[in-house]
Amino acid sequence: MENIVLEARNITKRFPGVLALSNVNFRLVKGKVHALMGENGAGKSTLMKIIAGIYQADEGNVFLHGEKVVFHTPKQALTNGISMIHQELSPILDMTIAENLFLGKEFCKGKFIDYRRMNSEATALMERVGVDLPPTMLMKELSVSQMQMIEIAKALAYNAEIIIMDEPSATITEREIANLFEIIQGLKEDGRCIVYITHKMDEVFRIADEITVFRDGQYIGTYDADDIDENQLVVKMVNRELTEIYPKKNNKAADEILRVENLCQKGVFEDISFTLRKGEILGFSGLMGSGRTEVMNALFGITHPTSGTIYINGEKVDKPNPRKIISKGIGYVTEDRKGNGLVLEMSVYDNTILPSLSKLSNRMGVVNRRKALEVAEEYKEKLKIKTPGLQQTVKQLSGGNQQKIVLAKWLIQNPDIIIFDEPTRGIDVGAKTEIYKLVANLAEEGKAIIFISSEMPEILGMSDRVIVFYEGKKTGELSIEEATQERIMMYASDVEKGGA
Amino acid sequence: MGEKTRGFDKKWIQTYMLIFIVIGLGVILSFISSNFLTVTNLLNVVRQIAVNGILAIGMTIVCLTGGIDLSVGSIVAFSGIIAAGMLRDTGYPIIIIVLAAIVVGAVCGLYNGYFVAYWNAAPFVVTLSMMTIARGMTYVYSDGRPISNLRTEFLTIGKGSIAGIPIPTLILVVVFILGSIMLTKLKFGRYVYAVGGNENAAMVSGINVKRIKMMVYVLSGIACGIAAIILTARVSAGLPQAGESYELDAIAATVIGGTSLSGGRGRLWGTIVGAVLLGIVNNGLDLLNVSSFYQQIVKGLIILGAILIDSKRNS
Ligand SMILES: Nc1ncnc2c1ncn2[C@@H]1O[C@H](COP(=O)(O)OP(=O)(O)OP(=O)(O)O)[C@@H](O)[C@H]1O
Ligand SMILES: [Mg+2]
Numbered sequence: 001m002e003n004i005v006l007e008a009r010n011i012t013k014r015f016p017g018v019l020a021l022s023n024v025n026f027r028l029v030k031g032k033v034h035a036l037m038g039e040n041g042a043g044k045s046t047l048m049k050i051i052a053g054i055y056q057a058d059e060g061n062v063f064l065h066g067e068k069v070v071f072h073t074p075k076q077a078l079t080n081g082i083s084m085i086h087q088e089l090s091p092i093l094d095m096t097i098a099e100n101l102f103l104g105k106e107f108c109k110g111k112f113i114d115y116r117r118m119n120s121e122a123t124a125l126m127e128r129v130g131v132d133l134p135p136t137m138l139m140k141e142l143s144v145s146q147m148q149m150i151e152i153a154k155a156l157a158y159n160a161e162i163i164i165m166d167e168p169s170a171t172i173t174e175r176e177i178a179n180l181f182e183i184i185q186g187l188k189e190d191g192r193c194i195v196y197i198t199h200k201m202d203e204v205f206r207i208a209d210e211i212t213v214f215r216d217g218q219y220i221g222t223y224d225a226d227d228i229d230e231n232q233l234v235v236k237m238v239n240r241e242l243t244e245i246y247p248k249k250n251n252k253a254a255d256e257i258l259r260v261e262n263l264c265q266k267g268v269f270e271d272i273s274f275t276l277r278k279g280e281i282l283g284f285s286g287l288m289g290s291g292r293t294e295v296m297n298a299l300f301g302i303t304h305p306t307s308g309t310i311y312i313n314g315e316k317v318d319k320p321n322p323r324k325i326i327s328k329g330i331g332y333v334t335e336d337r338k339g340n341g342l343v344l345e346m347s348v349y350d351n352t353i354l355p356s357l358s359k360l361s362n363r364m365g366v367v368n369r370r371k372a373l374e375v376a377e378e379y380k381e382k383l384k385i386k387t388p389g390l391q392q393t394v395k396q397l398s399g400g401n402q403q404k405i406v407l408a409k410w411l412i413q414n415p416d417i418i419i420f421d422e423p424t425r426g427i428d429v430g431a432k433t434e435i436y437k438l439v440a441n442l443a444e445e446g447k448a449i450i451f452i453s454s455e456m457p458e459i460l461g462m463s464d465r466v467i468v469f470y471e472g473k474k475t476g477e478l479s480i481e482e483a484t485q486e487r488i489m490m491y492a493s494d495v496e497k498g499g500a
Numbered sequence: 501m502g503e504k505t506r507g508f509d510k511k512w513i514q515t516y517m518l519i520f521i522v523i524g525l526g527v528i529l530s531f532i533s534s535n536f537l538t539v540t541n542l543l544n545v546v547r548q549i550a551v552n553g554i555l556a557i558g559m560t561i562v563c564l565t566g567g568i569d570l571s572v573g574s575i576v577a578f579s580g581i582i583a584a585g586m587l588r589d590t591g592y593p594i595i596i597i598v599l600a601a602i603v604v605g606a607v608c609g610l611y612n613g614y615f616v617a618y619w620n621a622a623p624f625v626v627t628l629s630m631m632t633i634a635r636g637m638t639y640v641y642s643d644g645r646p647i648s649n650l651r652t653e654f655l656t657i658g659k660g661s662i663a664g665i666p667i668p669t670l671i672l673v674v675v676f677i678l679g680s681i682m683l684t685k686l687k688f689g690r691y692v693y694a695v696g697g698n699e700n701a702a703m704v705s706g707i708n709v710k711r712i713k714m715m716v717y718v719l720s721g722i723a724c725g726i727a728a729i730i731l732t733a734r735v736s737a738g739l740p741q742a743g744e745s746y747e748l749d750a751i752a753a754t755v756i757g758g759t760s761l762s763g764g765r766g767r768l769w770g771t772i773v774g775a776v777l778l779g780i781v782n783n784g785l786d787l788l789n790v791s792s793f794y795q796q797i798v799k800g801l802i803i804l805g806a807i808l809i810d811s812k813r814n815s
Contacts, residue, residue: 054704075706090701092694094765103694104705112685154705 003030004066005193006051006082006162011060013046015396017388020046023060024219026212028162028193033184035208035225036197037237039428040400041386042214044197045087048164052084053077075104081161085154085168087197087399087426091147093140098122100139101154129153130179144336145172145288152180156187163187164195167399169203170426173288173454181207199400199428200455201230213237238430245433246461247440253280253464256314257448258417260299263308268294269472272308276417276448281439283463284452286492291472292452293335296419300332301325312417326355331415333406335422335452341406342394349390351405352376356412379408384434400427407435411442418442419450424458436462456485468492517809518757518773525780533787541783543666547734549779550668551576551727553772555746556753557679558723560771562716563754564683565696566763567616567623569720571608572727572750574634576743579604579728581638584647584738587654594654601732602725608634609721613714627717631747638740648737658733668730672772675726680768692716696763752799753778756806777802 006028013021021043028034036044049055051062053071061068064080071077077084091100098118099106107117122135131149139147148171155163169177184194184207196207204211205225213220213236220236228236258276263269269291276282284292298305301320310317312328334341342351353360353372360375361367376390383404387397394402403426410418420439424432439462443449453459459466466483468476468491476491530537555572562569583601586592592600608630615626660667683689691712694702703709727746732738756774759766781802785795 073706073708074704075708078706084704086704090698090704092697092701092764094697095690095693099690099694103690103702104707106687106690108687113687113690 005030007063009061011057013058019217022217031188031191032209033194033196033207035204035211038214039430041398043217045166052082083155083158083160084164085151087166091139096136098135101157125153125157143289148172162193166197234429247437254278259311261309263305265298265305272474274467278448279443279446280464281443281449281451281462283459283466285459285466285488286469288454290469292469293421329416331410331413331418333410333420333423344395347391348387349376351394352408355409383408403427417448421452522777529784535787545779545783546669547666549775550672551731552749553672553775554675554723554727555750556771556775558720559750560754560759562720563759563761564692564766565713565716570627570747571630572724573743573746574631575605575608575724576728577638578634579725580732580742581642581738584732587650588647598729601728602722605721605725606718609718613717617710617713642740644740646737646739655733655736658730752803758810
């Protein structure tokens with residue numbers, strides 16, 4: 001007989017205007033990795049938060065080892081052996097790594113915190129997840145992927161029986177993902193239960209023993225990973241066949257619109273040159289942290305390069321700043337949606353039209369509300385943003401839908417050059433194909449596109465030309481005909497370094 | 501490597517910039533006023549900053565959680581008038597009276613903390629309400645008149661010295677040490693920073709966020725009680741209008757000391773240096789016979805300067 005550790009029965013959860021979960025079931029078996037799949041807004045995170053004591057179910061029960069439990073606080077869940085890595089990063093930036101790792105369970109000598117012990121335990125814990133950083137480093141000095149690894153380590157520190165991982169791999173590098181999978185394997189052998197949420201299909205089949213699918217807050221089913229293939233799984237998730245993931249391209253690259261020459265930022269990237277033509281999708285490949293985002297930040301005028309020149313439409317841009325760059329027709333869909341993509345406390349409507357307000361208002365600065373609503377509604381439909389209404393606070397949308405709003409924001413602006421930095425991170429398969437189609441259409445309309453992605457298939461499927469980065473340097477440029485997974489990987493890692 | 505050392509030096513200088521400014525100011529003042537660098541005057545300065553220093557310590561702890569306490573001045577008046585009233589009407593030993601003032605402060609703080617933490621009310625508004633309530637109760641209790649003729653043993657707390665050091669200063673030092681230990685060595689302190697740095701993260705890590713939020717206002721209230729005793733003893737009377745606008749000086753010292761009003765970042769020693777800076781400036785301008793009207797303007801500019809240094813440090 002299977003050893004069921006946790007079971008959630010007939011769970012229903014409502015939020016104002018949203019039925020997030022409707023009568024769903026879920027169970028965890030000892031020593032197994034259970035993948036939870038579903039489109040954006042399917043209710044995956046919501047169920048996990050109920051299990052971890054952050055939300056309470058409106059109906060239905062959770063049983064732990066056969067006994068009914070109700071957790072009112074995360075603390076209760078933690079003491080009952082349930083820890084969770086949250087989808088939205090939540091580090092405390094002004095505290096050290098060690099303090100973050102052991103927040104809420106500090107080591108003490110009597111009444112006093114034992115920093116020596118905490119730091120040495122932190123080092124040990126980081127070693128376990130393959131991170132080599134001093135434990136006294138401030139959290140804000142870390143990169144996004146390092147922060148994520150710390151979050152993962154933090155969840156392990158509880159030594160919990162059930163570990164919930166809500167999209168842990170969205171922001172980490174290939175190598176770190178391999179590390180994570182090794183850790184998961186170890187936990188499994190140790191008899192722990194793992195819930196793994198992801199939108200990356202390949203990961204599911206690499207790691208999961210069982211798969212549960214939700215769609216629109218409904219329970220669709222639980223399957224043995226060996227009995228189902230990728231296509232069947234996708235059909236269960238989106239309720240239709242996805243024939244073509246990447247759209248056919250018939251882009252005709254025309255005149256040059258952007259030229260970057262010898263762009264340098266000391267200690268960040270050096271000597272970056274490239275050109276971009278109208279109607280072309282230029283892929284930026286490389287590992288996370290290879291400097292792609294930094295180059296784009298400099299191009300957009302967010303940071304200041306130490307040397308180099310930028311020409312837009314053949315015109316040299318002096319001292320770029322975001323306002324100037326936007327007015328020259330560049331749009332930038334940033335990678336960090338919480339940091340600089342969205343105003344989380346504002347509504348879907350407000351966020352969508354925020355950068356276009358001056359276009360939507362008259363000379364007196366009065367916003368044409370009817371028109372603005374129309375535009376917001378149009379893009380909500382276009383991108384299939386799932387929200388109970390335009391007035392919903394963005395904070396309350398699921399992660400993937402937040403990402404779509406960032407896209408909508410920029411598309412309304414109708415720029416000539418659009419930079420997409422990891423535009424499909426955290427987005428479900430169905431929506432991904434929508435976004436691919438959208439990007440391809442934009443290129444066909446004659447827009448110039450820079451497409452940054454750490455996912456190889458995406459780069460190969462979308463780009464007309466690929467530039468590869470490694471440690472802040474441009475290590476290769478390939479036309480799509482020349483580009484293969486192997487060649488890109490070679491340029492993107494240090495393999496080539498000795499020879500080049 | 502060279503770059504790293506330079507970076508460290510720069511950071512170090514920025515961190516301790518405030519101390520250099522205080523020392524520099526002291527040097528300048530000692531040149532332009534012969535009265536500044538005298539033992540009597542310096543002891544006077546450290547005696548005078550005790551009240552603001554103690555209030556600013558409480559304020560800093562509140563600000564670290566992202567809150568603010570506008571009621572400290574009024575709570576000082578209320579605790580002080582109760583203490584003075586008890587001295588007049590009862591024969592209780594001094595220690596009981598001191599404890600009573602502290603309890604009064606703590607209860608007022610509990611009001612603030614309860615509504616901020618458990619009703620999710622804005623700290624600005626809740627403490628504004630306490631500010632007028634406490635002031636009102638002070639007037640009701642005292643009928644709007646000062647309560648004077650207090651016992652001389654009590655007055656020693658404000659006017660006396662031990663080994664040449666003013667008692668208020670010694671109390672400030674003790675409060676500072678206790679506060680520092682609490683913030684840096686105890687779990688409670690870590691939680692204060694965590695709540696201010698990222699409330700959600702703190703909650704998810706199993707911290708009782710509401711309790712922490714409530715406790716910081718209680719601590720601020722306790723600081724008010726202690727400050728009230730010192731103030732009442734120093735001016736030899738319970739005055740209904742005591743402590744007026746003290747909250748502003750406490751916030752000023754906190755901000756000058758580098759504590760972020762949005763929470764999560766700041767240090768207690770910075771606050772103390774901020775209080776010392778304000779004290780020296782006041783004293784210096786007094787010695788130079790600058791009118792108190794101008795002193796206000798100077799204080800405002802110092803606060804601005806401190807903020808500018810701080811934003812530079814964090815950019
Ligand atoms: N606090 C909240 N208030 C209101 N609505 C919410 C709240 N949290 C989630 N929702 C809604 O509940 C639904 C389910 O969201 P949930 O975050 O569980 O989706 P998800 O499956 O995790 O999606 P994703 O893959 O995008 O992370 C969504 O429609 C979302 O907008
Ligand atoms: Mg989610």
